[in-house]
Amino acid sequence: xxxxxxxxxxxxxxxxxxxxxxxxxxxxxxxxxxxxxxxxxxxxxxxxxxxxxxxxxxxxxxxxxxxxxxxxxxxxxxxxxxxxxxxxxxxxxxxxxxxxxxxxxxxxxxxxxxxxxxxxxxxxxxxxxxxxxxxxxxxxxxxxxxxxxxxxxxxxxxxxxxxxxxxxxxxxxxxxxxxxxxxxxxxxxxxxxxxxxxxxxxxxxxxxxxxxxxxxxxxxxxxxxxxxxxxxxxxxxxxxxxxxxxxxxxxxxxxxxxxxxxxxxxxxxxxxxxxxxxxxxxxxxxxxxxxxxxxxxxxxxxxxxxxxxxxxxxxxxxxxxxxxxxxxxxxxxxxxxxxxxxxxxxxxxxxxxxxxxxxxxxxxxxxxxxxxxxxxxxxxxxxxxxxxxxx
Numbered sequence: 001x002x003x004x005x006x007x008x009x010x011x012x013x014x015x016x017x018x019x020x021x022x023x024x025x026x027x028x029x030x031x032x033x034x035x036x037x038x039x040x041x042x043x044x045x046x047x048x049x050x051x052x053x054x055x056x057x058x059x060x061x062x063x064x065x066x067x068x069x070x071x072x073x074x075x076x077x078x079x080x081x082x083x084x085x086x087x088x089x090x091x092x093x094x095x096x097x098x099x100x101x102x103x104x105x106x107x108x109x110x111x112x113x114x115x116x117x118x119x120x121x122x123x124x125x126x127x128x129x130x131x132x133x134x135x136x137x138x139x140x141x142x143x144x145x146x147x148x149x150x151x152x153x154x155x156x157x158x159x160x161x162x163x164x165x166x167x168x169x170x171x172x173x174x175x176x177x178x179x180x181x182x183x184x185x186x187x188x189x190x191x192x193x194x195x196x197x198x199x200x201x202x203x204x205x206x207x208x209x210x211x212x213x214x215x216x217x218x219x220x221x222x223x224x225x226x227x228x229x230x231x232x233x234x235x236x237x238x239x240x241x242x243x244x245x246x247x248x249x250x251x252x253x254x255x256x257x258x259x260x261x262x263x264x265x266x267x268x269x270x271x272x273x274x275x276x277x278x279x280x281x282x283x284x285x286x287x288x289x290x291x292x293x294x295x296x297x298x299x300x301x302x303x304x305x306x307x308x309x310x311x312x313x314x315x316x317x318x319x320x321x322x323x324x325x326x327x328x329x330x331x332x333x334x335x336x337x338x339x340x341x342x343x344x345x346x347x348x349x350x351x352x353x354x355x356x357x358x359x360x361x362x363x364x365x366x367x368x369x370x371x372x373x374x375x376x377x378x379x380x381x382x383x384x385x386x387x388x389x390x391x
Contacts, residue, residue, distance in 0.1 A: 028066030034059035097223030101216035102131060108212030112298070116208055122200060123208065129194050130187040130209070137186015141179040141358075146332075180217070181319075181362045203305035203377065210308045211298055214291035214315075218284050225280035232277025233327035234259060234349050241347075242275035251276055255327060258352070277325040286318045303381030309370045316367035323360045324348075332358045 038055045106127045113123040152159040154167035191209065195202045224230040231251035235242030245251035255274040259265045268274045293314065298307050325348065336353035343350045 024066045024070030026066075027062050028070060031059050031062030031064075031066055035063065093226035094223040097219045097226065101219035101223070104219065105212035105216030106131075108215060109209045112208040112211050113205075116204060118201075118205060118208055122198070123205070126191060126194055126205065126209065130191045133190035134183035134187035137189075138179050138181075138183030140186070141182025179359075180220075181359055181366075185362075201304070203308070207298070207301070207304060207307040210311045211291075211294045213311065214287040214294065217287040218291065221280045221284035221287065225278070225284070229328065230280055230283075231255075231327055232279035232282075232325045233352055235275045235277055235347065241277065243278040243281075244273040244275055247272040251327070254329070258349070276327055279322055279325050279327075282322050282325065283318065286322070287315075290314050290318065303378050305373065305377045309374050309377070312373075313367050313370035316363040316370065320360050320363035320367075323357050323363070324354050326357070327352070334358060334361045 034055060038059060106124070109127060110120045110123050113120045153162060154165050157163065157165050191206070192202055194200075195205055221230070228245060228249040228251055231245065231249075231254075232243075234255045245255075252268075252272075252274050255276055256265065256268060259268070259274075290311070294307060294311060297310060301307055324346070333353060334356045337355040338351065338353050340350040342354060343352070348354075
């Protein structure tokens, strides 16, 4: 149940069930209170009640989840009678960083909403749906890249070293397998749909929401660094720029497998580490700088939507360049382009591709879309200003 899910997702270790029992009671009470307040508001305002359908779904889900899982936690004999923790909770840095990133991004979005005279409550509602869409989108894109592995797990388990089919692997996102671009696309589509459905000013709300995204990425990539995912390509041991990955990490296995024979391979085998570009730190630092840029230009924008476009184009360039140094081939390639001369000049392995990863392809599309949107929205803004001046 909950303790097993959290253990796999964040590394939280539970001994005893008092926490889970209390949690489900609290969620049930919150769901009921939300439902009662919603009913009172509906009786007063009718269909004009703000976000009636959203609040109704949320109160219903909280109440049902609290009752269903709470009944198991309280009455299932397998939970035992231990009501106290035998050991402290353990939190993995990755989960903490992702959570902190989301909190900061949403917090800054609400601050920006207040500054630009938008509705902070609407921004929070938008953030909820965008968060869900982002998780789903990032998972879908990863499954598209790794479709063969998931197919084999379900229909040809022996090819993946499994003794039995595992068709539910695609749902276990906490085991890894999230692509940021997929999350960004999913969040963007759902966010625009939500804004249009509620007749909200799309470009103004998107500008306010986008400002906090880079700070979320800053923390998120620090989480990637702690988990060892999204690692860079091999760096010769004598170079100071490399980061060392021990032999119990994915980076060690991937780099050592592709390294071939040589002095560095022998050194890494003996010392039980590999040296690679710290691409997580590259993107984390670049995201922090992009955040500062957005803070600067947000009060100087010339038309609504400009902040979002600046983010789109800037991040597309950042990600496209950093992808050159990425060493985790699991992200997939549209086609592979290698250039030994360029790779040698950059200090990269000469046999590994520089272009054209899935993320680089999306970066090109996103940058191109940003250029088109800049032209369209700036012209539209200029036409409105001209009309206003004539009036």
